[in-house]
Amino acid sequence: MNRKNVRVKIDELKTDVGLFKNLELSIGKVTEEKWAEPMGPTPFPSVTALRNWDMKLLQRYKPFYMPFCDLCCLCTYGKCDLTGNKRGACGIDMAGQQSRIVLLACCIGAATHIGHARHLVEYLIEKYGRNYPLDVGGLNIQVEAPVTRLVCGVKPETLGDLEEVLDYTETQVTHLLSATHTGQEGNNLDFESKAFHAGMVDQVGMEVADIAQIAAYNLPKADPEAPLVDLGCGTINVEKPVILCIGHNVVPSVGIIDYLKANGLDSEIEVCGLCCSAHDATRYYKRAKIVGPISWQLRFIRSGFPDVVVLDEQCIRIDTYDEAQKVKAPVIAASEKNCVGLPNRTNDPPDEIVKDLVSGKTPGVLILDPEKVGEVATKVAVQIAPLRKKFKTLPEIDEIIQKSKGCRQCDDCRRACPQDLHIPEAIKAASQGDLTKLADLYELCIGCGRCEEACPIDLMIHSFIVKAGEKQLKQETYKIRCGRGAIQDVEIRNVGSPIVFGEIPGVVAVVGCANYPKGGEEVAEICKEFANRRFIVVTSGCAAMSAAMTKDDEGKTPYELYTGEFTAGGIVNVGSCVSNAHIAGAAIKIANIFAKRNLRANYEEIADYIHTRVGAVGLAWGAYSQKAASIAAGFWRLGVPVIVGPHGSKYRRMLLGRADKEEDWYVLDARTGEKVYVGPAPEHLFYAAETKEEAMVMIAKLCMRPNDTTKGRAIKLTHYIDLHKRLFGTMPEDIHLFVRTVADIPVTMKDEIIKILEKKKWKETVIPDPTLLPRLVRKRKE
Amino acid sequence: MATAEPWQTAEVPGPKKAFVIAKADVAAKMINKAKRPVLIVGSKAVEIDFGDKKLIDYIIELAKKGKIPVVATAHMVNEFLKRDYKPKGWMPAVDISNRLTDPEWKGLDGKGQYDLALFVGLPYYMEWTILSGLKHFAPNLKTITLDNTYQPHASWSFPNTKVKDWAENLKVIIDNLGGE
Ligand code: SF4
Numbered sequence: 001m002n003r004k005n006v007r008v009k010i011d012e013l014k015t016d017v018g019l020f021k022n023l024e025l026s027i028g029k030v031t032e033e034k035w036a037e038p039m040g041p042t043p044f045p046s047v048t049a050l051r052n053w054d055m056k057l058l059q060r061y062k063p064f065y066m067p068f069c070d071l072c073c074l075c076t077y078g079k080c081d082l083t084g085n086k087r088g089a090c091g092i093d094m095a096g097q098q099s100r101i102v103l104l105a106c107c108i109g110a111a112t113h114i115g116h117a118r119h120l121v122e123y124l125i126e127k128y129g130r131n132y133p134l135d136v137g138g139l140n141i142q143v144e145a146p147v148t149r150l151v152c153g154v155k156p157e158t159l160g161d162l163e164e165v166l167d168y169t170e171t172q173v174t175h176l177l178s179a180t181h182t183g184q185e186g187n188n189l190d191f192e193s194k195a196f197h198a199g200m201v202d203q204v205g206m207e208v209a210d211i212a213q214i215a216a217y218n219l220p221k222a223d224p225e226a227p228l229v230d231l232g233c234g235t236i237n238v239e240k241p242v243i244l245c246i247g248h249n250v251v252p253s254v255g256i257i258d259y260l261k262a263n264g265l266d267s268e269i270e271v272c273g274l275c276c277s278a279h280d281a282t283r284y285y286k287r288a289k290i291v292g293p294i295s296w297q298l299r300f301i302r303s304g305f306p307d308v309v310v311l312d313e314q315c316i317r318i319d320t321y322d323e324a325q326k327v328k329a330p331v332i333a334a335s336e337k338n339c340v341g342l343p344n345r346t347n348d349p350p351d352e353i354v355k356d357l358v359s360g361k362t363p364g365v366l367i368l369d370p371e372k373v374g375e376v377a378t379k380v381a382v383q384i385a386p387l388r389k390k391f392k393t394l395p396e397i398d399e400i401i402q403k404s405k406g407c408r409q410c411d412d413c414r415r416a417c418p419q420d421l422h423i424p425e426a427i428k429a430a431s432q433g434d435l436t437k438l439a440d441l442y443e444l445c446i447g448c449g450r451c452e453e454a455c456p457i458d459l460m461i462h463s464f465i466v467k468a469g470e471k472q473l474k475q476e477t478y479k480i481r482c483g484r485g486a487i488q489d490v491e492i493r494n495v496g497s498p499i500v501f502g503e504i505p506g507v508v509a510v511v512g513c514a515n516y517p518k519g520g521e522e523v524a525e526i527c528k529e530f531a532n533r534r535f536i537v538v539t540s541g542c543a544a545m546s547a548a549m550t551k552d553d554e555g556k557t558p559y560e561l562y563t564g565e566f567t568a569g570g571i572v573n574v575g576s577c578v579s580n581a582h583i584a585g586a587a588i589k590i591a592n593i594f595a596k597r598n599l600r601a602n603y604e605e606i607a608d609y610i611h612t613r614v615g616a617v618g619l620a621w622g623a624y625s626q627k628a629a630s631i632a633a634g635f636w637r638l639g640v641p642v643i644v645g646p647h648g649s650k651y652r653r654m655l656l657g658r659a660d661k662e663e664d665w666y667v668l669d670a671r672t673g674e675k676v677y678v679g680p681a682p683e684h685l686f687y688a689a690e691t692k693e694e695a696m697v698m699i700a701k702l703c704m705r706p707n708d709t710t711k712g713r714a715i716k717l718t719h720y721i722d723l724h725k726r727l728f729g730t731m732p733e734d735i736h737l738f739v740r741t742v743a744d745i746p747v748t749m750k751d752e753i754i755k756i757l758e759k760k761k762w763k764e765t766v767i768p769d770p771t772l773l774p775r776l777v778r779k780r781k782e
Numbered sequence: 783m784a785t786a787e788p789w790q791t792a793e794v795p796g797p798k799k800a801f802v803i804a805k806a807d808v809a810a811k812m813i814n815k816a817k818r819p820v821l822i823v824g825s826k827a828v829e830i831d832f833g834d835k836k837l838i839d840y841i842i843e844l845a846k847k848g849k850i851p852v853v854a855t856a857h858m859v860n861e862f863l864k865r866d867y868k869p870k871g872w873m874p875a876v877d878i879s880n881r882l883t884d885p886e887w888k889g890l891d892g893k894g895q896y897d898l899a900l901f902v903g904l905p906y907y908m909e910w911t912i913l914s915g916l917k918h919f920a921p922n923l924k925t926i927t928l929d930n931t932y933q934p935h936a937s938w939s940f941p942n943t944k945v946k947d948w949a950e951n952l953k954v955i956i957d958n959l960g961g962e
């Protein structure tokens with residue numbers, strides 16, 4: 001890495017009210033001297049620095065491409081038909097093209113988090129200064145920023161230290177994106193390696209964003225007992241003016257909350273949010289409320305609840321502005337990434353903007369000053385609430401019945417519905433006065449609105465569904481433990497050994513978006529199942545919300561029933577999308593704190609450790625976005641398998657191991673240098689499951705690692721077999737691949753399993769000190 | 783040659799699209815002609831109800847009559863076992879499909895790669911992406927979908943068909959299977 005020790009940075013203030021510039025000189029890297037750990041082999045790794053490691057993984061987990069389009073239309077030579085691996089005019093083949101799109105998605109995802117981090121850090125530095133300390137967990141966290149330490153080899157201690165980290169990630173994304181240019185790269189495995197690289201720098205970007213906001217905004221600092229906050233449409237007091245924030249960057253929400261507090265309005269106004277801004281708002285302010293996952297956007301706005309809608313960045317419906325206008329709710333766009341075509345009023349006096357919004361002279365504005373957003377949003381909400389009286393666009397029941405009579409039963413809605421929901425049947429029943437079939441669709445509908453776009457007679461089908469399910473919507477009152485941030489060092493110390501030896505059967509990270517095949521309840525069910533089995537369940541993002549949206553017989557939600565500690569049986573919400581970095585961080589810290597492996601710029605060794613020893617698996621059951629792709633890619637490079645739901649097959653490539661190919665499953669025994677067969681553990685690196693049952697069995701299976709002790713393996717096998725028997729109705733056929741010695745066999749199933757092993761001509765093997773890296777062999781065999 | 787529209791409107795592939803199976807007995811003939819067919823059955827096989835029977839019941843009949851090995855995807859093995867039918871194998875849909883692209887794979891019985899894969903009962907979009915993978919990367923494999931929705935990436939597919947006619951089609955296929 002070509003870095004000079006002297007750097008000059010000139011920061012311009014964002015507003016042109018202040019014309020001065022903030023000139024700062026930093027000489028040398030002062031922090032570096034304080035970190036005694038020796039520098040590892042790959043500080044600030046270039047695009048190819050970890051290519052060998054990637055290729056090792058890709059050799060085991062070969063890409064299976066499922067093209068989502070047969071053509072390429074990226075340049076004017078095209079369109080090119082790549083059917084059956086034909087080459088395009090530039091010479092690229094189908095495998096190359098698909099992997100190129102994967103890289104592109106990962107670049108988009110990484111750029112999004114990194115851009116988000118950059119905006120946050122710039123803003124927070126402006127507000128709190130470059131020397132503001134990065135405290136993410138007080139004395140409980142000595143190893144803060146584990147991802148950054150691992151990847152970059154630096155130990156950021158202040159907000160200002162994050163800048164060079166972001167410089168690095170931005171450079172990498174530029175290089176990676178450039179590789180997608182026609183004729184720049186063409187080998188599919190090299191594209192895949194680059195996608196891994198994008199995932200890794202994405203993880204750094206996410207970590208930067210989250211530790212910056214945790215430190216500066218004093219969000220819960222690795223707190224297992226982070227407060228329980230409200231979630232669900234039913235928790236929002238619609239008697240009050242309601243401000244709705246949608247997106248991922250909490251800065252404007254903080255502007256609103258600060259303004260409310262400063263003006264003593266916090267008990268008079270409801271601040272609620274959708275998607276990750278909501279997560280982060282509740283981390284900042286206990287009284288903020290989470291409406292629900294991304295798929296609640298249309299239903300909440302059309303129900304007329306919000307009096308003003310504030311948009312920041314990422315995962316916001318593009319038509320939110322139109323929808324908000326229909327319910328007479330003004331819109332404030334607050335991010336330069338998402339200007340919504342609105343006039344920039346950043347420099348106007350707040351009261352003028354308020355007047356224009358309340359009078360309807362302008363239905364929306366762009367304000368790129370979070371404090372001003374706070375003032376304007378609050379004043380608008382207060383003034384407009386009595387005028388608009390929660391005006392909604394949901395139809396009345398009679399109207400639904402009447403309009404449904406016009407339905408032509410043409411199936412266009414159903415054929416547009418990504419869930420293939422039986423809409424025409426439900427509309428037919430509605431036309432006869434029976435709305436139950438429409439109500440049944442409420443839980444399954446992901447709120448995309450495609451059905452309405454398709455309907456030739458313009459029925460507001462999604463609104464029909466929401467109205468029919470209105471009772472359910474109003475009963476959505478849940479508790480979620482707000483995002484706790486990082487995992488404490490002491491928690492890692494406590495669970496490090498049982499995880500690595502397999503006695504805690506696994507860490508399941510339930511993360512990602514809400515493009516679920518059959519509603520969010522499946523997510524809650526999976527979380528509870530694995531917490532009951534004493535796995536550690538970690539959640540984030542929309543999935544963390546879905547995990548909350550269920551109650552037991554006594555009306556308690558999972559976050560009330562399960563501990564928030566990172567321990568067996570916990571359901572641990574780390575926070576928003578950018579908090580995903582803490583999940584990777586926990587795995588990294590196991591290698592560092594528990595196993596005492598060097599962290600600093602030592603990516604390959606730590607990834608090898610995690611891949612062969614830490615039984616962690618990610619489940620992104622409703623993954624839809626490019627960010628989800630890059631988040632997954634970050635875990636792939638660490639060797640952590642990721643499962644997605646059936647819609648995830650549209651990511652167009654899987655990374656699949658072949659359990660039937662014995663030669664793929666050898667590792668080196670670091671003690672002897674000998675090659676040892678360890679079975680397909682873990683079998684896949686990226687794979688789309690078809691049903692929740694399949695996913696559950698696979699989660700248990702993918703938690704097995706070559707390093708498991710016999711006791712640990714027996715526990716993991718027990719869960720795998722038990723789930724397989726319950727959900728698949730039979731014994732798994734591949735047990736012999738996971739039994740290494742007789743002591744691995746769960747005692748209660750001994751006779752049954754021994755019989756199977758005999759039939760399969762099973763041979764005993766040894767439990768190695770596993771590694772994929774020859775350089776880690778301590779004693780080389782001649 | 784008859785043409786057809788993909789069931790999900792936007793799932794438009796590219797220049798090479800599945801031939802339309804206009805008559806069910808043609809499908810039976812193709813299955814009879816295959817040397818090594820395999821039948822891949824997804825999770826919707828228990829969701830689809832024809833009134834008298836479920837899709838899975840027809841599939842079992844079909845597999846028995848045509849002596850075609852079944853791979854149950856997702857958690858379907860349980861449903862087969864409940865019906866006293868043991869599928870030849872069970873594995874995730876992406877796994878069996880991945881194996882079908884490998885010319886070296888020896889099949890579930892160790893006797894070699896398959897030449898015809900019949901798909902039925904996967905979620906439409908998942909079957910769509912999987913059949914795409916096979917169209918592009920399994921050049922020696924023919925694929926037929928027994929679903930009632932047009933799957934453009936298959937080699938052969940029924941057009942979008944009403945559920946009632948679908949049951950009829952399946953009956954015709956079953957009747958015409960076997961007997962060289
Ligand atoms: S990038 Fe290559 S394959 Fe794509 S349109 Fe251009 S020449 Fe064709």
Ligand code: SF4
Nearest residue numbers: 417445446448449451
């Ligand atoms: S809004 Fe709901 S019903 Fe309509 S197409 Fe989307 S998922 Fe289907």
Ligand code: SF4
Nearest residue numbers: 407408410411413455
């Ligand atoms: S698209 Fe409209 S008219 Fe056609 S079936 Fe659906 S609701 Fe009826």
